[in-house]
Amino acid sequence: MNYDIVALPKEQWKGKVIPLVTRSDCYYDLEINPLNDKGCTISIVKKPAEKEIVHTPEEYDFPDSLYQDHWEGAEAYGVVSDSGEMLACIEVCPEEWSNRLLVTELWVSDALQGKGIGKRLMDKAKEVARLQERRAIILETQSCNTKAIGFYLHQGFELIGFDTCCYTNNDIDRKEVRFNLGYFFHREGRRR
16 A cells, blocks of 8 residues: 555545544643632643543534635645545645644544654645745644644644633533644744
């Protein structure tokens, strides 16, 4: 099987649902002490889950798919089987006002896990960002998607923020807090 990364043209792939299933036996727990005039403390600690955490496309009214209308200027790349089945993909979209590139989708089928496809797709995103002269790449994942977080950290991303009510009003209790991660080109020192 050929695992070449190819362009996924919008006219052919728009609306293709990505069968992204998240399974994890651990999660990152957030403890936030309320902000007051002296500040606040935030603790993020990896913990084992009481039972496996599973999220599937069927539980959302708005499942992940390629070339959604609100991603103007999106580009998608992936691995396609000889029969035309998508086996892996990455979609990126420019965020013009901040000169960043947003990874809107990244998925690798179970059959291709562990073959370096995710790294090659992320390398493609980095190549696109460099060609477009973006200052950073950003993406979102969930606190329960510890496998993806580990992958992103290994790829040079770092935590840049989180949203405790992105998906529901009780994301912390559901162990599905939105984590925002960023990869920076040409960084002068580190903010702390």
